[in-house]
Amino acid sequence: MLVISLRYTTLLALQFASLYYNRRNAVFLCLCRNTADLLATVERLTERGVVVQFHKEDFKTGKNSPAGNMMLTVLAAVAQMERETMLERQREGYEAAKAAGRITGRGKGRSIDREAIKAELAAGKTIRAIAESHNVSTRTVMNIKAEA
Numbered sequence: 001m002l003v004i005s006l007r008y009t010t011l012l013a014l015q016f017a018s019l020y021y022n023r024r025n026a027v028f029l030c031l032c033r034n035t036a037d038l039l040a041t042v043e044r045l046t047e048r049g050v051v052v053q054f055h056k057e058d059f060k061t062g063k064n065s066p067a068g069n070m071m072l073t074v075l076a077a078v079a080q081m082e083r084e085t086m087l088e089r090q091r092e093g094y095e096a097a098k099a100a101g102r103i104t105g106r107g108k109g110r111s112i113d114r115e116a117i118k119a120e121l122a123a124g125k126t127i128r129a130i131a132e133s134h135n136v137s138t139r140t141v142m143n144i145k146a147e148a
Contacts, residue, residue: 035076042072112136117144 032038042052042061051062057075061068113134120130127145131138 032076035073035080038076039073042069112140112144114144114147117141118148121145121148 032041045052046062051060051065052072053060054072054075057071059065059068059071061072117130117134117136120133121127121141121144127138127141131141134141
């Protein structure tokens with residue numbers, strides 16, 4: 001069994017080559033991200049003679065399945081609404097946390113005393129020793145050395 005999770009645009013780029021090759025055993029976990037993409041993808045597959053079957057919801061789509069096509073449209077719209085609602089609630093929670101003063105996102109980086117590192121480099125100290133004394137990586141010390 002082949003499991004594929006691609007966006008519609010990716011499938012267009014591949015021109016359904018993998019679907020044609022594996023059309024008997026292809027199972028999609030995530031066919032599309034929104035209603036318009038899903039309907040366009042299923043229509044394109046149907047034009048190629050593929051019957052799209054939804055096992056959990058127990059329906060098929062195709063040229064001879066108007067009820068299945070209607071179910072697909074309704075379920076896709078509900079799924080898109082759920083996703084948009086979830087994203088809206090997530091955004092509201094983020095804004096509420098920000099307004100309450102809770103830290104959101106990455107904190108500010110610590111300052112590095114570049115002048116002290118340059119002075120120690122000029123004095124002939126090793127990169128490793130400087131990195132350990134300033135609690136930075138050796139790569140940071142080498143970058144500062146390259147700046148000088």
